[in-house]
Amino acid sequence: MLNLNDPSLLRQACYIDGQWVGADNQETVPVCDPANGATLASVPRAGAAETARAIVAAERAFPAWRARTAAERSRILRRWYELMLEHQDDLARIMTAEQGKPLAEARGEIAYAASYLEWFAEEAKRAYGDVIPSPSADRRIMVTKEPVGVCAAITPWNFPSAMITRKAGPALAAGCTLILKPAEQTPLSALALADLAERAGVPPGVFSVITGRASAIGGELTASPVVRKLTFTGSTEIGRLLMQQCAPTIKKLSLELGGNAPFIVFDDADLDAAVAGAMASKYRNAGQTCVCSNRFLVQDGVYDAFAAKLATAVATLKVGRGTDEGVTQGPLIDEPAITKVESLVADACARGARVVCGGKRHALGGTWFEPTVLADVTPTMAVAKEEIFGPVAPLFRFHTEAEALSMANDTEFGLAAYFYTRDVGRVWRVSGQLEYGMVGINTGLISTEVAPFGGVKSSGLGREGSRHGLDEYMELKYLAMGGL
Numbered sequence: 001m002l003n004l005n006d007p008s009l010l011r012q013a014c015y016i017d018g019q020w021v022g023a024d025n026q027e028t029v030p031v032c033d034p035a036n037g038a039t040l041a042s043v044p045r046a047g048a049a050e051t052a053r054a055i056v057a058a059e060r061a062f063p064a065w066r067a068r069t070a071a072e073r074s075r076i077l078r079r080w081y082e083l084m085l086e087h088q089d090d091l092a093r094i095m096t097a098e099q100g101k102p103l104a105e106a107r108g109e110i111a112y113a114a115s116y117l118e119w120f121a122e123e124a125k126r127a128y129g130d131v132i133p134s135p136s137a138d139r140r141i142m143v144t145k146e147p148v149g150v151c152a153a154i155t156p157w158n159f160p161s162a163m164i165t166r167k168a169g170p171a172l173a174a175g176c177t178l179i180l181k182p183a184e185q186t187p188l189s190a191l192a193l194a195d196l197a198e199r200a201g202v203p204p205g206v207f208s209v210i211t212g213r214a215s216a217i218g219g220e221l222t223a224s225p226v227v228r229k230l231t232f233t234g235s236t237e238i239g240r241l242l243m244q245q246c247a248p249t250i251k252k253l254s255l256e257l258g259g260n261a262p263f264i265v266f267d268d269a270d271l272d273a274a275v276a277g278a279m280a281s282k283y284r285n286a287g288q289t290c291v292c293s294n295r296f297l298v299q300d301g302v303y304d305a306f307a308a309k310l311a312t313a314v315a316t317l318k319v320g321r322g323t324d325e326g327v328t329q330g331p332l333i334d335e336p337a338i339t340k341v342e343s344l345v346a347d348a349c350a351r352g353a354r355v356v357c358g359g360k361r362h363a364l365g366g367t368w369f370e371p372t373v374l375a376d377v378t379p380t381m382a383v384a385k386e387e388i389f390g391p392v393a394p395l396f397r398f399h400t401e402a403e404a405l406s407m408a409n410d411t412e413f414g415l416a417a418y419f420y421t422r423d424v425g426r427v428w429r430v431s432g433q434l435e436y437g438m439v440g441i442n443t444g445l446i447s448t449e450v451a452p453f454g455g456v457k458s459s460g461l462g463r464e465g466s467r468h469g470l471d472e473y474m475e476l477k478y479l480a481m482g483g484l
């Protein structure tokens, strides 16, 4: 089982109003290791009643939390950040056990997740307002920023820590209180974070974590008029549903939804750099990130060379258990995930795509899939439209810049896009016309706490991280002072 330096980080209870509690009916759900299906732990199967209590606690805790100075909230967030780094190894072990990603990637995610707490500890002190020159001499106009209030967060399994801290960091910095429902596959990472939050001095009710029945917890959070904001990362399908559920109470929304990232390689690109970027953007987390390249659009003149170089690089990936030394690709999260990847590859091959390497389940069995490159892929195939969420790189061919742009934008999604070129004019032309919230130019890695993360079109609403991230948890209040 899990061998931790600090075993108390392995929490198997909900954290509500500063208490570690089970479900009212004492039911639990197992948490499984995707590498072998073994049960690692079990967590409460909570629902609406427990959620309602967390909402009451968050509402009760809000006035005192918002009344603290920004510097006080900042110190608590910084302490939480420091505790995450002190326990980086244990947190990474918990993550790899329940999520499957290689341990080195899990350690990296813990540092990345912690960086959001550090960043927003700093930004907490910079929620500046405005003084606006008045149109009349007897008036003064000011704008202040105030916390939104009680917030709810629903997070996915692919980044079990970072998707939490980039919501909790700005929410708590702004003076909001937050109730979190983590993904059912990865509750242990969330509960370990709650344990560290408690140690850091986050007061009861300011940050609660509820595990259990997604639709019951989500239903209660979205229906409550007390909850003023929902922040969600996950599929477009569930995001759409939650948005509907939030409509009657007109909640503020931040939605980080699906993507269909194009990765464009122009004839003039530095091919080795493009391959390195492709590896980072495609095969990280076994392809299970919303900013993973989903479609490689490669110009005719370098198509064959890029395919060959990419296949050579892919051959260096080491597939195995995330805890094993040197492993760079773990298992997929579960059986439905691998079935989807398999069917997308089958559909592409049936319509004329060619397997350059990989293409099937890995000999290790379970939910391991071979790192795969497909050539001669066309826009009519399902991989062109659907998020693969697996280690498969489909290569499409294009001839002109206009054709590449048209293909890149031909999707309902608009999260991340990447392109490689050494032509500075093209850099500005293409980046200006890509209908995406984030564009990587000659890089395959774009995520950092200092930059605004988010998408357009069906990829969502709002931005996380950067100085803009704090605004998502604040309301503007306009003060007009007359009769001077």
Ligand code: ADP
Binding pocket: 154, 155, 156, 157, 181, 182, 183, 184, 214, 215, 216, 217, 218, 219, 233, 234, 235, 236, 238, 239, 241
């Ligand atoms: P993924 O495909 O990444 O699992 P989902 O959108 O299904 O994406 O899941 C993201 C998060 O949304 C998870 O925490 C999941 O439990 C939650 N979720 C799924 N269905 C619902 C629902 N009906 N109400 C509230 N939360 C939900």
